[in-house]
Amino acid sequence: MKITLLLTLSCLISLTGAAIAAEIIQIEGSTTVGPIGGAFAEKFMQMHPDVAITVKKTGSGDGAAAIVDGRCDIAMMSRFMKAKEFENAVKNGIFPVAHVVANDGVCVIVHPSNPVKELTTAQVRDIYNGKITNWKQLGGPNLKVVSISRDTSSGTYETFNKLVMKKEKMAGNTEYVNANPQAHARVKSTQGAIGYVGLGFLDSKVKALKIDGVMPSRKTIAKGIYPVSRPLFLFTNGYPKLGSSVHEFCTFYLTETGQEIIESKGFVPLTEY
Amino acid sequence: MSMMLRKITDKSFTGLAGFSVVLIIMALAVVLGPMIWIGATAVVFKGTVEFRELQYDLHQRGDRGRLKSETSEVEKVRKKIYAQIDQFKRGIDTESLVAESRKKYREYKIFLKSQNLPDEQCDKLEDNAKEIRNTLADVYDSTDKDTIIKTLDELFAAYPAKQFEHTPVAEMLAAAHDYQTVARTIDLSNREKYAESLAEVQERLTKLLGPRPGEDKPALIMEQYGATRWDVAQKQLKMILWIEDWEETEPGKPMTKKLTPRSNQFAGTTLESFFKNLETDLPNLLKPQREFYWQYFIDDSTEGYYYGGVGPEIIGTLLFTVMGMLFAVPIGIISASYLVEYAGDNIIVRTIRICVNTLAGVPSIVFGLFGLVFFVKVLMPALGYESKPCILTGSMTLAILILPVIIRASEEAIRSVPLTYKEASLALGAGKFRTLVKVTLPAALPGILTGIILSLSRAAGETAPLLFAGAIAVGPIPESILEPSRVLSYGSYDIAVGDRYASMVPHKQFGMVVTLIMLVLCLNIVAFVIRSRVSRNLRGQ
Numbered sequence: 001m002k003i004t005l006l007l008t009l010s011c012l013i014s015l016t017g018a019a020i021a022a023e024i025i026q027i028e029g030s031t032t033v034g035p036i037g038g039a040f041a042e043k044f045m046q047m048h049p050d051v052a053i054t055v056k057k058t059g060s061g062d063g064a065a066a067i068v069d070g071r072c073d074i075a076m077m078s079r080f081m082k083a084k085e086f087e088n089a090v091k092n093g094i095f096p097v098a099h100v101v102a103n104d105g106v107c108v109i110v111h112p113s114n115p116v117k118e119l120t121t122a123q124v125r126d127i128y129n130g131k132i133t134n135w136k137q138l139g140g141p142n143l144k145v146v147s148i149s150r151d152t153s154s155g156t157y158e159t160f161n162k163l164v165m166k167k168e169k170m171a172g173n174t175e176y177v178n179a180n181p182q183a184h185a186r187v188k189s190t191q192g193a194i195g196y197v198g199l200g201f202l203d204s205k206v207k208a209l210k211i212d213g214v215m216p217s218r219k220t221i222a223k224g225i226y227p228v229s230r231p232l233f234l235f236t237n238g239y240p241k242l243g244s245s246v247h248e249f250c251t252f253y254l255t256e257t258g259q260e261i262i263e264s265k266g267f268v269p270l271t272e273y
Numbered sequence: 274m275s276m277m278l279r280k281i282t283d284k285s286f287t288g289l290a291g292f293s294v295v296l297i298i299m300a301l302a303v304v305l306g307p308m309i310w311i312g313a314t315a316v317v318f319k320g321t322v323e324f325r326e327l328q329y330d331l332h333q334r335g336d337r338g339r340l341k342s343e344t345s346e347v348e349k350v351r352k353k354i355y356a357q358i359d360q361f362k363r364g365i366d367t368e369s370l371v372a373e374s375r376k377k378y379r380e381y382k383i384f385l386k387s388q389n390l391p392d393e394q395c396d397k398l399e400d401n402a403k404e405i406r407n408t409l410a411d412v413y414d415s416t417d418k419d420t421i422i423k424t425l426d427e428l429f430a431a432y433p434a435k436q437f438e439h440t441p442v443a444e445m446l447a448a449a450h451d452y453q454t455v456a457r458t459i460d461l462s463n464r465e466k467y468a469e470s471l472a473e474v475q476e477r478l479t480k481l482l483g484p485r486p487g488e489d490k491p492a493l494i495m496e497q498y499g500a501t502r503w504d505v506a507q508k509q510l511k512m513i514l515w516i517e518d519w520e521e522t523e524p525g526k527p528m529t530k531k532l533t534p535r536s537n538q539f540a541g542t543t544l545e546s547f548f549k550n551l552e553t554d555l556p557n558l559l560k561p562q563r564e565f566y567w568q569y570f571i572d573d574s575t576e577g578y579y580y581g582g583v584g585p586e587i588i589g590t591l592l593f594t595v596m597g598m599l600f601a602v603p604i605g606i607i608s609a610s611y612l613v614e615y616a617g618d619n620i621i622v623r624t625i626r627i628c629v630n631t632l633a634g635v636p637s638i639v640f641g642l643f644g645l646v647f648f649v650k651v652l653m654p655a656l657g658y659e660s661k662p663c664i665l666t667g668s669m670t671l672a673i674l675i676l677p678v679i680i681r682a683s684e685e686a687i688r689s690v691p692l693t694y695k696e697a698s699l700a701l702g703a704g705k706f707r708t709l710v711k712v713t714l715p716a717a718l719p720g721i722l723t724g725i726i727l728s729l730s731r732a733a734g735e736t737a738p739l740l741f742a743g744a745i746a747v748g749p750i751p752e753s754i755l756e757p758s759r760v761l762s763y764g765s766y767d768i769a770v771g772d773r774y775a776s777m778v779p780h781k782q783f784g785m786v787v788t789l790i791m792l793v794l795c796l797n798i799v800a801f802v803i804r805s806r807v808s809r810n811l812r813g814q
Contacts (some may be wrong), residue, residue, distance in 0.1 A: 024756065026661060031770050031771065034746065034771060034772075035576075035577060035772045035773075037747070038576045038746065038747040038772075039493055039576045039577070041576070041747050041748075042493065042494070042575060042576040042747070043492055043493065045749070052748065052749045052756075053747070053748065054745040054747065054748030054749075054756075054757050055746050055747035055748065056744070056745045056746055056757075057746050057767060057770065057771065058740060058741070069650065069660065070660060071649065071650075071660060071661055071662065072661070111527075112519045112528070112530070113519055113527040113528045113529065114527065114528070115521055115527070115528055136525075141525050141527045142525060143527065178770065179769070179770030179771075180770075180773070181769065181770060181771070181772075181776060182769075182770070184773075184776075185776075200773045201773050203773075204512075204517050207519075257492045260492050261492050261493060264491065264496055265772075
């Protein structure tokens with residue numbers, strides 16, 4: 001047993017010795033932007049075998065905290081940085097620079113059996129702040145409204161809170177779930193449910209509603225006609241050094257491959273390639 | 274009477290105990306059964322030709338010659354399917370038809386120039402082609418069925434295709450011919466509706482069969498292949514064959530689901546038979562075959578865990594667990610020995626004991642945040658390393674998480690060593706330290722090992738402490754302990770919160786969870802064997 005222990009120890013020590021051959025880019029942040037980061041990483045590492053990329057998806061807030069602490073090289077965020085986060089960053093000698101990589105819409109979804117097709121932002125707000133409690137009030141069936149929201153640390157929540165709720169408080173009986181797939185799954189299985197997810201999560205199992213008469217789609221989001229559209233960000237400390245791997249990664253969305261990846265991951269590319 | 278009562282209590286207790294054992298076994302079966310069942314499909318499943326292609330492209334696995342003959346066979350069947358779609362598309366997508374005839378006309382002009390014909394003949398041929406092109410443009414724009422058929426018939430009569438054999442014009446006429454066939458069968462005013470449905474069919478077909486040969490290769494590996502598994506293929510097929518619709522039965526009630534065959538949409542057209550063909554030909558299109566994908570345990574996965582295995586995750590989990598043990602076990606045993614053998618029994622020792630017990634009940638996310646704040650932000654810079662989460666910080670976080678369990682178990686084990694052992698050792702002239710190392714600890718080892726086994730399983734399965742202190746979702750296999758690593762527990766969490774595609778591959782998530790269970794089981798078995806060997810030695814056998 002002692003011998004095995006010694007062997008493991010020496011293995012680990014030799015591991016430390018052989019370290020730092022490849023360049024490592026650490027990426028952290030939003031679960032929404034995560035699939036883009038991950039997919040970019042896959043392609044990027046194929047193109048540059050000497051660069052290692054790690055991606056961690058914990059939420060926009062954590063991404064911001066990580067770049068502020070200097071714990072990561074690139075932070076993924078589905079909202080812009082807050083004033084407080086900027087302040088802390090500058091105090092730490094870090095100057096966050098935003099790169100917009102794609103656009104996304106926050107789509108309001110209901111169970112497909114729900115005959116309601118269209119809502120205004122005011123109506124959605126009334127549902128979430130508890131003024132509307134039954135679909136009957138909106139011309140739908142006699143069903144209790146079950147409102148599903150994302151957790152308050154998510155960037156999607158922030159966008160929804162700012163653009164739809166106008167920072168009004170949500171009703172006490174709102175259910176909070178901590179990722180897009182959960183919100184989707186909850187709405188899919190509950191007849192009276194209403195929730196909101198990113199554009200990429202729309203499928204035949206849930207029904208997206210027109211908001212203020214606009215259907216969320218690539219076109220309406222790219223042009224900003226859809227009222228709950230938002231850009232998705234990568235943040236770096238200062239503008240990355242030209243020609244560096246981080247710079248290439250942050251501008252990867254401009255290449256045709258990058259745009260194709262963004263589209264196939266269900267987001268809206270910035271340009272029409 | 275009291276005898277009777279005693280018997281009844283006895284019997285009822287036995288019954289109750291038996292019942293609870295049955296309940297536990299049932300609960301285990303209900304929880305683990307489906308998990309293991311679905312998880313096993315990550316390794317044993319019906320793989321399609323796409324799977325074998327992927328395996329060959331990515332890992333050079335399988336027999337090249339056999340694969341080649343297989344793909345060429347499949348290609349033949351697929352060609353028919355694609356041809357049927359292409360032909361129908363001719364009647365729908367008029368814009369590209371107009372563009373194509375323009376292009377062919379231009380090609381024909383260049384062709385004529387290269388032929389060195391007399392000017393007069395050349396002009397005439399060019400005029401003819403122009404005439405054909407213009408007529409076709411009109412026909413493609415029109416939605417009047419009779420006019421289209423009539424005009425085309427006249428055109429074919431005036432310019433027999435033979436006259437233009439082997440020239441671009443012949444291709445132009447062939448396209449027009451296809452268009453005529455389709456135009457006979459479809460309602461031309463509904464062109465847009467057909468086009469929409471066709472686009473969906475084509476999109477699904479790409480997911481089923483992969484990108485068409487000759488098309489550009491998509492950037493992500495995930496999209497370079499069709500359905501690699503027979504069960505996924507059947508899901509896709511269902512979505513091609515059936516349209517899910519919701520319709521109102523009565524006002525004020527929720528709508529009800531209705532499935533209609535998609536072929537109804539194309540009723541009467543040349544595409545109607547396509548759906549039937551696709552269904553019957555599917556085995557020939559994909560050639561399913563039972564696969565035993567044991568490499569699941571060593572392969573890397575593609576982004577979003579869509580294809581591939583859990584190799585890096587297994588390595589990461591082992592690294593974190595073993596490293597955590599290396600930190601926790603020595604510290605735990607030493608402090609337990611101190612608390613029992615040296616510290617005596619006073620208020621400070623009792624306080625420490627209460628603290629250790631409380632620590633064992635602290636939620637694991639608290640340790641995770643502590644690891645982030647102390648190990649990552651304070652310790653790493655103090656040691657002269659970058660302040661970034663890595664295996665070292667993660668395993669130290671795990672170590673403090675399992676430390677209380679190890680201390681508690683070791684304390685109990687050391688305390689239960691018979692006093693006579695120690696007395697015998699002391700009587701022979703051994704010091705206190707020597708007695709501890711040579712007599713007490715070896716005698717307590719089986720008990721200590723039990724504590725280690727318990728904490729080992731816990732360390733391997735924890736997500737929260739590693740969330741901030743060293744685990745990642747995407748990344749290569751670590752080359753040193755100063756790099757972060759993927760782990761099984763965080764991986765299955767990431768599938769649950771991650772991508773929209775993750776819901777397409779439930780077997781990957783279950784596979785990961787089952788792998789974790791198996792890994793813990795293996796670690797336990799190893800520890801178990803060590804423990805039984807130690808206690809056998811102790812008994813002097």
